Amino acid sequence: MLGAADEAPPTDEEGFRAYARELRNPDFATIIDEGAPSGPIRRTRAIGNRWHRYDRMRRWPARLIALGDSICIFNPVYVQGMTVAALQGALLTRHAERGDLDKLGPAFQRGAATIVGIPWRVSTSV
């Protein structure tokens, strides 16, 4: 759950559940109430965007792969990180199936950056 301005979901369990019950869609509170916590509730204020341009490096090891958040972290408000990581995973599979692992690294980083492009513009231009 997220808040805006000075409002933030409480990090104690009772307050967190109460906050969920205030949402217009009751399903969130139901799901939270029916589940068991897997750990303490944590709050993050990390809403920055950060893109490492590995695709622009003049030299990159042939068999080194960076993908997902290790390339680009998006403001979680735009809920894009898992989709980008999954698309990059699918791209990696296609590259690996083609076989030549000694050329994989730089080519993959260029393709992975292409996947980042549109979500990056969404996250940084709104």
Ligand SMILES: Cc1cc2nc3c(=O)[nH]c(=O)nc-3n(C[C@H](O)[C@H](O)[C@H](O)COP(=O)(O)OP(=O)(O)OC[C@H]3O[C@@H](n4cnc5c(N)ncnc54)[C@H](O)[C@@H]3O)c2cc1C
């Ligand atoms: C608060 C929040 C809410 C988000 N909500 C959404 C959302 O609604 N939708 C969405 O699409 N995205 C969301 N994201 C983004 C999404 O979680 C990430 O983009 C996605 O998980 C990135 O996947 P990843 O595999 O690159 O990294 P991760 O999911 O972080 O996986 C990296 C894994 O590597 C492990 N690891 C780290 N160091 C080591 C090591 N030295 N040795 C072995 N293992 C190690 C970590 O424990 C972790 O399991 C959210 C992010 C945050 C912070």
